[in-house]
Amino acid sequence: MRKFIVGSRRSGLAMTQSKQFIKSLQKHFPDVEFEIKEIVTKGDRIVDVQLSxxxxxxxxxxxxxxxxxxxxxxxxxxxxxxVPSVLPEQFTIGCVPVREDVRDAFLSNNKVLFKDLPAGSVVGTSSLRRAAQLTAVRDDITVNWVRGNIDTRIKKMESGEYDAIILAAAGLKRMGWSDERVTEYFEPEEFIPAIAQGALGIEVRKEDRELLDMLKKVHSDEDSVCTTAERTFLKRMDGSCQVPIGGYASFEDGELYLTGLIMPEDGSEKYLVKKSHQDPVTLGNLVADEMEKIGAKSIIDEINAK
Known part of the structure; x- marks a missing residue:
């Protein structure tokens, strides 16, 4: 029986979610051995500069x-x-397991709700999407960027460097930290999450039929469809973390819907498009078509040109 080597980033969250995924796979293949190889990426090494x-x-x-x-x-x-929306030719996303919470989580000192933060409060985030949405709602707060792993960010808040921070609910839940730490969750219809937030993507070589067959056991069709719609929209918009872009797909009464978001960095405008279609790729393109019609693509082109 083959032994599988699994690549994971070295961060606490990455290692935790890798171990959780392997455990779910071992339920179906108890005799198969998996070994994690920790890989330090450029993104892990550069911690003092905004990713964008x-x-x-x-x-x-x-x-x-x-x-x-x-x-x-x-x-x-x-x-x-x-994961960029275009993969190298020889690889494929072999599996999207059941998605964790898609929401953004708001953490604040003294559990102050976002709407009750005093004017001038400093909120930390590393995401242009989050910053633009926060600023659009409250132009009387300061949004400063914060990098580092989850516990580093929380410590920076607790030390008083920030009055509040925003993190993905999924990471907190995977680490088992959410309940006592989170002040409130932002609902995805109101505060649009990142493309594919809360989902894992298991990348493999296309030629590896044995592994691809195994991964079918832990694949979520529904979450794969939703993230495909979101990632199609991202790809068409030529979006990245250098652009305030978000998207959230879900099934409502059996119908697949996608809400796309594009904003300028200062949060002064908000382009929001929601559409429905049974095919996720068509749906992602429909939302992108509408964004182009209403002029939102020009925001991305401008930012990308810089």
């Missing part, structure tokens, strides 16, 4: 994909929101 300034989300996957290409690992476990 140094090349965006591909920073978290390039070294891992190199290991996959060289057959040092058999599969890579990514947070799907970190």
């Amino acid at each position: 300034k140094v090349g965006g989300k591909g920073l978290f996957v390039k070294e891992i994909e190199a290991a996959l290409e060289n057959k040092e690992i058999d599969m890579a476990i990514h947070s799907l929101k970190d």
Whole structure:
């Protein structure tokens, strides 16, 4: 029986979610051995600069994909929101397991709700999407960027560097930290999450039929369809973490819907499009078509040109 080498980033969250995923796979294949190979990515090494300034989300996957290409690992476990919408030709997302909470979580000192933050409060986030949405609702607060892993960010808040921070609910829940830490959750219809937030993407070589067949056992069709719609929209819009862009797909009464969001960095405008279609790729393109019609694509083109 083959032993599988699994590539994962070294952070506490990445290792935790990798172990959780392997455990779910071992329920179906108890005799198969999996070994995690920790890989430090460029995104992990650069912690003092905003991601959008140094090349965006591909920073978290390039070294891992190199290991996959060289057959040092058999599969890579990514947070799907970190994976660029176009993969190298030889790889595929072999599985999207059941998605964790898609929402953004708001954490504040003294559990003050976002609407009750005093004017002039400092909110920390590393995301242009979050910053633009926060500023659109409250122009009397200051949004400052914060990097580092989850516990580093929380410590920075608790030390008084920030009055509040925003994190993905999924990471907090995977670490088992959410209940006592979170002040409130922002509902995804009101505060649009990142593309594929809360989902994992298991990347493998297309030729590896044995592994692809195994991964079917832990694949979620529904979450795969939703994230495909979201990632199609992202790809068409030429979006990245250098642009305030978000998207959230879900099934409502059996119908697939996608809400897309594009904003300028200062939060002064908000382009929101919601559409429905049974095919996720068509749906992602429909939302993108509408965004182009109403002029939102020009915001992205402008930012990308810079």
